[in-house]
Amino acid sequence: MRYYEKQHMMEHEIRTEGGFRLYTDNDLRRLRFIRHARQLGFTLEAIRELLSIRIDPEHHTCQESKSIVQARLHEVDSRIQELQNMRVSLQKLNDACCGTAHSSVYCSILETLEQGANGETERH
Numbered sequence: 001m002r003y004y005e006k007q008h009m010m011e012h013e014i015r016t017e018g019g020f021r022l023y024t025d026n027d028l029r030r031l032r033f034i035r036h037a038r039q040l041g042f043t044l045e046a047i048r049e050l051l052s053i054r055i056d057p058e059h060h061t062c063q064e065s066k067s068i069v070q071a072r073l074h075e076v077d078s079r080i081q082e083l084q085n086m087r088v089s090l091q092k093l094n095d096a097c098c099g100t101a102h103s104s105v106y107c108s109i110l111e112t113l114e115q116g117a118n119g120e121t122e123r124h
Contacts, residue, residue: 004034007044009051042072
């Protein structure tokens with residue numbers, strides 16, 4: 001919770017005489033909100049924006065929240081595409097290799113990696 005306090009996502013003013021923090025139900029709800037948003041991969045900045053909308057909903061629209069979610073969804077879709085492309089490339093590497101216990105002097109995986117993604121060697 002201290003981390004989120006330092007990030008200005010949690011405000012905490014209630015302390016005991018000994019200086020210990022006392023957390024309220026609202027603090028715990030906010031922490032759950034932040035943690036769930038982090039699990040979904042939102043940046044700290046996006047979470048701050050969502051929190052500000054949550055704190056003052058009368059001065060914000062659902063579209064503001066939705067646009068933040070749509071941006072994250074676009075990031076996730078892009079990452080999924082990157083991972084699918086990576087999987088295809090890895091599958092090609094795997095399929096091209098005989099996988100025997102012989103010397104790897106002529107290993108197709110190593111040769112392909114050396115050639116690079118475009119199949120071209122660097123020229124110096």
